[in-house]
Amino acid sequence: MDKRIIGRQETADLPTFGLMNKTVKIDSGAYTSSIDIVNVRLENDLLFVLFEKGKEEVLFKKYKVKRVKSSNGIIQERYVIKGTIRLGDIDYNTPFSLTDRSGMRYPILLGRKLLNKHFLIDTSKKNLLQNTGDVS
Template identity: 45%
Template sequence: MKTKKTIGRIDKLDLPELGLVKVQAKIDTGAYTSAIHCSKIHIEKDKDGTDLLVYTISAKRLGQGMKAKKFKTSDFKLKRIKSSNGQVQERYVIKTKVKIFNKIYNTEFSLSDRSHMKNPILLGRKLLSGRFVVDVTEENLSYQYHQK
């Protein structure tokens, strides 16, 4: 039987492919898909006519010393996702890596405007299932583990 790590309700994590470190995330077993706060989300065509998803991750949502980062990718899809208020929305979804407890996981993040939310990242069940047990009385367990 595979041992599951205990993770708290809030943690700081890294997204190495996006160059993001120690970004605060809410652990949410009620959400299926993970989400990351982005703005200026749109499609552009490259010189070959391929669709590119363009998005910006805001600096003020990432913490001290971070600058806004603009990304372009052709590896994306459009998915129907139920938001926290129960409405179904179409959102762009990207694949990237997330580092938790010094281990790298491949996962998907939907891009959404989380400016009205406290945490710029939400980790959902798709990533958590089979890997983690959530203890809502704890915070930053992965971050503390990383500091050792």
């Protein structure tokens, strides 16, 4: 399969999280994709609040805990869940680490684990893919 060209930022749907038409940053320096969350807690299942869902909690039964080195070099333990992201007209299943990105410009980063298999990045461009799915 040929790799698709994407820009340094794209618009994506994340149906697993109920998010549509969201700007995502392409981050070839990150291994795993990540998404901004708050109030994460474990009660038999993993519960957390997404960056823009207010107080509505998201529940995941399947998750892992992994050690991740952040961009400032600090190693953190993070919950990692699998989710679907739609870029253009194709859905991809990929892991997302859950972290507080409230001080960052982009709440969603796409890392190499997704990018390496499917995309080439043109850092001089933005929004090269167009989602054809429903936008809510």
